Amino acid sequence: MFDTKTVSIEWGGKTLTLETGRVARQADGAVLATLGETVVLCAVTAAKSVKEGQDFFPLTVHYQEKFSSAGRIPGGFFKRERGATEKETLTSRLIDRPVRPLFPEGFYNEINVIAQVMSYDGENEPDILAMIAASAALTISGVPFMGPIAGARVGYVDGEFVLNPTLEEAKSGDLDLVVAGTSNAVMMVESEAAELSEETMLGAVMFAHRACQPVIDAIIDLAEQAAKEPWELAPKADQSAMKKKLEKLIGKDIAAAYKLINKSERSDALNAARAKAKEAFADATPQDQMAAIKLVKKLEAEIVRGAILKDGSRIDGRNTKQIRPIEAMVRFLPRTHGSALFTRGETQAICTTTLGTKDSEQMIDGLTGLSYERFMLHYNFPPYSVGEVGRFGAPGRREIGHGKLAWRALHRVLPTTEEFPYTIRVLSDITESNGSSSMATVCGGSLSMMDAGVPLKRPVSGIAMGLILEGKDFAVLSDILGDEDHLGDMDFKVAGTSEGITSLQMDIKIAGITEEIMKVALAQAHEGRAHILGEMGKALDHTREELSAHAPRIETMQIDKTKIRDVIGTGGKVIREIVATTGAKVDIDDEGVIKISSSDVSQIEAARKWIEGIVEEAEVGKIYTGKVVNIVDFGAFVNFMGGKDGLVHVSEMKNERVEKPTDVVSEGQEVKVKVLEIDPRGKVRLSMRVVDQETGAELEDTRPPREPRERGDRGPRGDRGDRGGRGGDRGPRRDRGPRRDDDRGPRRGGGEHSDGGKDEGDAPEFAPAFLTGDRD
Structure with missing residues (x-):
C-alpha cells in the first residue's frame, strides 16, 4: 500500500533516518525525519499559479511543537496547542532564513512549509531535525529549490567542538551555535557564546559546515529515489531594452540621490526618480510596469555596489571600515531602574532595565516541562522609527527574532542568581532606524543594565557588517546602513566584549559565502566593536554600585532546611503573617534559600529579624526586644526573636512588688527582656527588671537573693493548729x-x-x- 523510501546514516554518534511515502502523501513533498527518538514531520505544498499582481515570494514556514510528543498535556485553561510560542517563532525563522535565498529570482508561487514535532526524547533537539526535514521535503517536491541544505548544532566543551550537543551540554559549555549550509557554502549562522575568540568562532562554523555534508548527501540519495518531476519555469523575458531606457531616464538621478547623506533627503530624491520611471511606463501593460519597478531596484543596486567595489565610496561618504558617529547617555529616564539612549548615525534606541523579584520570572511551558527565565529582553519597532505609517501592536516575527539576538548577546555576561538575585527585564524601543537596530539594542541594553546596577562581567557592544560580492571581488562593510543591507549580499552581526564574542548571526542573500570572506568580516567586526565600546565608555564604563532608589532591594539568607517548615508555618500562616506585617516579599526554596525583597530597607530588616527569630535558638543571658502578646494573672507572655514566646513572671517585672501585671505592661507593648532560663521542654523564663527599658542595657540585680526555705522552718505540722482528727472529730458523717x-x-x-x-x-x-x- 505504501511506497516508502528510506535513507539512514550515522551522524554524530546517532542514527538519522529520512523517510517519505508513508504519511502526508497528498502534499507536494513530505518527509519524516528521525534522530534518536525525536521525530519531525515536514510537509511542503506549493501553489500551482501566481496571484495576479504578485511581486514578491510568499514563502511561509511554520514550526510547531506537539505537547503529546513529550507525553505532556498543555498547561493553562486551553488544553491544546495555540499561537506560536517564542521558540516556535524563532525556529520558523531559523528554517526560513537559509531556505529563502535558494529559490530563483522571479519565482512568486506561494509555498507553505509546515514542520511538526511528533516525538521528542528530551536529548535530540527537534529544531535542527525540522530544518533537515524541510530541506528534504523541498528537494523532493519538484519546486525550483536550489538546495539541498542541512543544519547542525555545535557546542564547545573543554576546548573541543561537540556535534549536536544535548541540552545540558549546550548550557554547561561555552557555545551554542547553529549553522545551515549547502554543499559548498555557509548560508546561515546563529549563536550564543561565552566570550570566545574570532578564531574559535570561525572554527566552529566550519566544523558545523563539514558536519552538514553527510546529511546533504543523504537528502540527495532520498531525492534520487523519490523526487517528483521538477517544475518547468517560464523563460525570462529579454529586458535589456527596458533597462537601457531606465538608465538613460533616471540613472543620473539615482546616482545623485545616493550621494545624499541624510536619509530623508535621499528617500525623497529616490522616490522622485521612481515616480519619473513609473510615469514613463504609465501606458505599458501591468506586467511591464511590474518589470520596470524591479529594474529600477536593480539599477539602484548596481550603482551603489559598483561605487563601493570601484573606489570604496559608500552611500554616506564613509569608507568600508568607518563607524557612524555615536552618542550614548545613561539615566535618560528619571523613574526607571536603569535607562540609556544610544544613537549611532540615524539609528536610535531607548533601552530601559527593570529589576524584579523571583515572582516576576517568566514561566515557559514547553516540551521539557515548566521552566523559568530570570532575564527577558523585549524589542519594539514602531513604524515611526522609519518615518512610515504601519501596524502598531503585538510583536511580529522580526521583532521576536531581533530581541532574541540581543538577548543572546547579553545573556552570557549576566551575574549568577547568587551574585545578583534579581529578575531582569530589558526593554528596547527603537525610535529611529537606518542600520542595525538589534545591535543598537545590544549597546543600549548593556548601558541600561549597568545604569541599573546589574554587575555585568563586562560591557557588550554590537555591530552589523555587510558584503558586496561580484564574482571574486568583494568588499566587507562595517556598520551598514539600511540601504546597504537591502542592496547588499550579507547581514553579518557580531556582538561581544573586550574579551571575545558573545553572539554571532549571519544571513546570506546569495548562495553562501566562503571561509575567507567570513574571516575578513570577523576581523573587521572586531575593530568596529572595540571602537563602539570606547564610545559607550564615555557615558558609563562600569556598573553603578548603588541601585536606583526606585528599585526593589533583595537580601538573601540561608537557613537550615529543617527550619523551612517553621518559617512557612501551617498552611503558610507564618510566612503570610511576615509579609503582611513587614510589607516585604519573602520567597523560600527547597534548599532553605530565602529572598527578602522590598524597596524599603527597613521592611527587609524587619522580615529578616523575624525569620532569624524563628530559626535561631534563644541564648540564656542574652537581651532581646519583644512584644507583649498575652497577659495573665501571674505575669505576661512576650514574643521575641520573631517566633519565640517566653514568660515574664510578675516578680520579674520590677524590683519592687507588683500587684497586677497590667500595672506595668499592656498587650502590644514593646519591652526588653533577658533570658533567665530555658527548661528541657523549651519553655523560656524572661526578666524585665534587670534590663533598662529605655536603652536595653543590662542592669545590676539589686534584689537580695531569696534564702532557700526548708520544710522545718514552717514548724511541725502540729503547729498549724488542731485540724481535727480524721474520724469523728470532724463531725458525724451524713447518713448515706x-x-x-x-x-x-x-x-x-x-x-x-x-x-x-x-x-x-x-x-x-x-x-x-x-x-x-x-x-x-
Whole structure:
C-alpha cells in the first residue's frame, strides 16, 4: 500500500533516518525525519499559479511543537496547542532564513512549509531535525529549490567542538551555535557564546559546515529515489531594452540621490526618480510596469555596489571600515531602574532595565516541562522609527527574532542568581532606524543594565557588517546602513566584549559565502566593536554600585532546611503573617534559600529579624526586644526573636512588688527582656527588671537573693493548729445508707502498681466491700 523510501546514516554518534511515502502523501513533498527518538514531520505544498499582481515570494514556514510528543498535556485553561510560542517563532525563522535565498529570482508561487514535532526524547533537539526535514521535503517536491541544505548544532566543551550537543551540554559549555549550509557554502549562522575568540568562532562554523555534508548527501540519495518531476519555469523575458531606457531616464538621478547623506533627503530624491520611471511606463501593460519597478531596484543596486567595489565610496561618504558617529547617555529616564539612549548615525534606541523579584520570572511551558527565565529582553519597532505609517501592536516575527539576538548577546555576561538575585527585564524601543537596530539594542541594553546596577562581567557592544560580492571581488562593510543591507549580499552581526564574542548571526542573500570572506568580516567586526565600546565608555564604563532608589532591594539568607517548615508555618500562616506585617516579599526554596525583597530597607530588616527569630535558638543571658502578646494573672507572655514566646513572671517585672501585671505592661507593648532560663521542654523564663527599658542595657540585680526555705522552718505540722482528727472529730458523717458489698473491680490505680505492690485481694481490713471484691 505504501511506497516508502528510506535513507539512514550515522551522524554524530546517532542514527538519522529520512523517510517519505508513508504519511502526508497528498502534499507536494513530505518527509519524516528521525534522530534518536525525536521525530519531525515536514510537509511542503506549493501553489500551482501566481496571484495576479504578485511581486514578491510568499514563502511561509511554520514550526510547531506537539505537547503529546513529550507525553505532556498543555498547561493553562486551553488544553491544546495555540499561537506560536517564542521558540516556535524563532525556529520558523531559523528554517526560513537559509531556505529563502535558494529559490530563483522571479519565482512568486506561494509555498507553505509546515514542520511538526511528533516525538521528542528530551536529548535530540527537534529544531535542527525540522530544518533537515524541510530541506528534504523541498528537494523532493519538484519546486525550483536550489538546495539541498542541512543544519547542525555545535557546542564547545573543554576546548573541543561537540556535534549536536544535548541540552545540558549546550548550557554547561561555552557555545551554542547553529549553522545551515549547502554543499559548498555557509548560508546561515546563529549563536550564543561565552566570550570566545574570532578564531574559535570561525572554527566552529566550519566544523558545523563539514558536519552538514553527510546529511546533504543523504537528502540527495532520498531525492534520487523519490523526487517528483521538477517544475518547468517560464523563460525570462529579454529586458535589456527596458533597462537601457531606465538608465538613460533616471540613472543620473539615482546616482545623485545616493550621494545624499541624510536619509530623508535621499528617500525623497529616490522616490522622485521612481515616480519619473513609473510615469514613463504609465501606458505599458501591468506586467511591464511590474518589470520596470524591479529594474529600477536593480539599477539602484548596481550603482551603489559598483561605487563601493570601484573606489570604496559608500552611500554616506564613509569608507568600508568607518563607524557612524555615536552618542550614548545613561539615566535618560528619571523613574526607571536603569535607562540609556544610544544613537549611532540615524539609528536610535531607548533601552530601559527593570529589576524584579523571583515572582516576576517568566514561566515557559514547553516540551521539557515548566521552566523559568530570570532575564527577558523585549524589542519594539514602531513604524515611526522609519518615518512610515504601519501596524502598531503585538510583536511580529522580526521583532521576536531581533530581541532574541540581543538577548543572546547579553545573556552570557549576566551575574549568577547568587551574585545578583534579581529578575531582569530589558526593554528596547527603537525610535529611529537606518542600520542595525538589534545591535543598537545590544549597546543600549548593556548601558541600561549597568545604569541599573546589574554587575555585568563586562560591557557588550554590537555591530552589523555587510558584503558586496561580484564574482571574486568583494568588499566587507562595517556598520551598514539600511540601504546597504537591502542592496547588499550579507547581514553579518557580531556582538561581544573586550574579551571575545558573545553572539554571532549571519544571513546570506546569495548562495553562501566562503571561509575567507567570513574571516575578513570577523576581523573587521572586531575593530568596529572595540571602537563602539570606547564610545559607550564615555557615558558609563562600569556598573553603578548603588541601585536606583526606585528599585526593589533583595537580601538573601540561608537557613537550615529543617527550619523551612517553621518559617512557612501551617498552611503558610507564618510566612503570610511576615509579609503582611513587614510589607516585604519573602520567597523560600527547597534548599532553605530565602529572598527578602522590598524597596524599603527597613521592611527587609524587619522580615529578616523575624525569620532569624524563628530559626535561631534563644541564648540564656542574652537581651532581646519583644512584644507583649498575652497577659495573665501571674505575669505576661512576650514574643521575641520573631517566633519565640517566653514568660515574664510578675516578680520579674520590677524590683519592687507588683500587684497586677497590667500595672506595668499592656498587650502590644514593646519591652526588653533577658533570658533567665530555658527548661528541657523549651519553655523560656524572661526578666524585665534587670534590663533598662529605655536603652536595653543590662542592669545590676539589686534584689537580695531569696534564702532557700526548708520544710522545718514552717514548724511541725502540729503547729498549724488542731485540724481535727480524721474520724469523728470532724463531725458525724451524713447518713448515706449502708455500703453495698458489690464487686466493682479494683480501686482506681490499684493492682500490682498500688499499695506497695499488693494484689487487689490484699485490701486492708477497713476497705469497703466494693474494694475487696466481695459481692453478693
